[in-house]
Amino acid sequence: MPFNFVLMTNNLNHEKYLRDRLSELGLSEIDVHQEDYISQLDTKILYLSEDPEKAEKAIKNGHAAAIMFPNDTNNKGDKSSVEKELRVAFDGDNVLFSQDPESAKAIHGLESFKQNEDEKQDVPLREGPLKCFLEALVNMEKKFHAKHPNENFPVQTFLVTARNPVISGTRVLKTLKSWGLELTQAFFLSGTPKGPPLSMIQPHIFFDDRKMHVNEGLELGVVSALVPYGIGYETDKEAKEEEANHGDKQGNSVSIN
Ligand SMILES: [Mg+2]
Numbered sequence: 001m002p003f004n005f006v007l008m009t010n011n012l013n014h015e016k017y018l019r020d021r022l023s024e025l026g027l028s029e030i031d032v033h034q035e036d037y038i039s040q041l042d043t044k045i046l047y048l049s050e051d052p053e054k055a056e057k058a059i060k061n062g063h064a065a066a067i068m069f070p071n072d073t074n075n076k077g078d079k080s081s082v083e084k085e086l087r088v089a090f091d092g093d094n095v096l097f098s099q100d101p102e103s104a105k106a107i108h109g110l111e112s113f114k115q116n117e118d119e120k121q122d123v124p125l126r127e128g129p130l131k132c133f134l135e136a137l138v139n140m141e142k143k144f145h146a147k148h149p150n151e152n153f154p155v156q157t158f159l160v161t162a163r164n165p166v167i168s169g170t171r172v173l174k175t176l177k178s179w180g181l182e183l184t185q186a187f188f189l190s191g192t193p194k195g196p197p198l199s200m201i202q203p204h205i206f207f208d209d210r211k212m213h214v215n216e217g218l219e220l221g222v223v224s225a226l227v228p229y230g231i232g233y234e235t236d237k238e239a240k241e242e243e244a245n246h247g248d249k250q251g252n253s254v255s256i257n
Contacts, residue, residue: 044132048225052237056228064133066207066225069218085154087203088137090130090183091194092161092172094209094230098126106231117168124175129229130207131179138181158201159186160194160208198222211236 047058047065058065090096105113134157141153163169165188176182187197195216198206206217209227217224227233 044136046133052228055226059129059227059229062132064130066130066227068223068225069214085152085156087156087158087201089158089160089198089201089203089206090134091206091208091210091213091227092159092163093128094232095128095130095207095227096134096159097128097131097172097175099128099230100126103231106235114164114167117163117171121171121174123171124178125171129227131181134181134183135179156184158197158203159183160189160197160201160206161187162189162191162194164188164190195220209233211240 045058045063047055047063048068049055049058049065050068050070052067055065055067093099104116108116137155137157141155144151144153159172161169161172163172169186169188173186185201189197193216194208194213198217199220203222206214206222206224207227208214208217208224209230210232211226214224214226228237
């Protein structure tokens with residue numbers, strides 16, 4: 001697999017161990033003690049971190065990035081049939097595609113969103129933050145098939161979008177075609193929950209910009225990462241901050257009493 005892994009750590013306890021492993025494996029290392037290391041990366045990467053600020057910064061610097069969550073539940077699904085391949089599931093809006101459609105939906109309502117997408121179905125959507133990662137996987141697939149024409153590529157990609165398969169989904173399919181990118185399978189859910197398709201796909205990682213969908217994955221034991229991009233993410237973040245502030249105020253009143 002022509003992946004380049006770059007390990008970033010600020011865990012001083014493990015630094016020598018990690019550095020030794022890196023040099024054994026011939027991998028790169030980035031000094032995360034440098035103030036602005038994310039913006040100094042010269043190639044596009046997939047940046048995964050539990051720190052929302054770092055993931056946000058990576059996206060702002062043009063990298064694919066997502067926030068990871070500790071997953072206490074053991075994966076309940078049967079992974080036996082998928083251990084020989086990597087399965088990656090992507091949401092559409094604000095993940096593979098830009099935030100415009102989500103903005104339209106938020107501002108004008110769902111019906112005007114559908115109308116907009118239908119009218120503009122021949123206008124490709126703009127790139128979202130994870131498009132470069134999908135592109136890297138597809139390029140890898142092309143190289144693999146050039147070398148091994150009779151073998152199956154061991155990476156499967158899935159689109160799991162809330163879009164309607166006909167009206168708003170057409171623009172998505174046409175956009176992917178205009179980019180020359182194909183996914184293994186696409187699920188258009190018309191706003192229904194994402195849990196059932198995730199349960200069926202059993203991805204090794206699922207990317208979505210809405211916490212509610214990330215939670216659906218986490219509840220199934222699927223490693224699910226939040227893409228910090230777009231109006232949906234900002235809205236969720238504000239709601240969470242408001243909730244935390246409210247909680248603080250309640251906490252104070254309890255301690256005073
Ligand atoms: Mg989305």
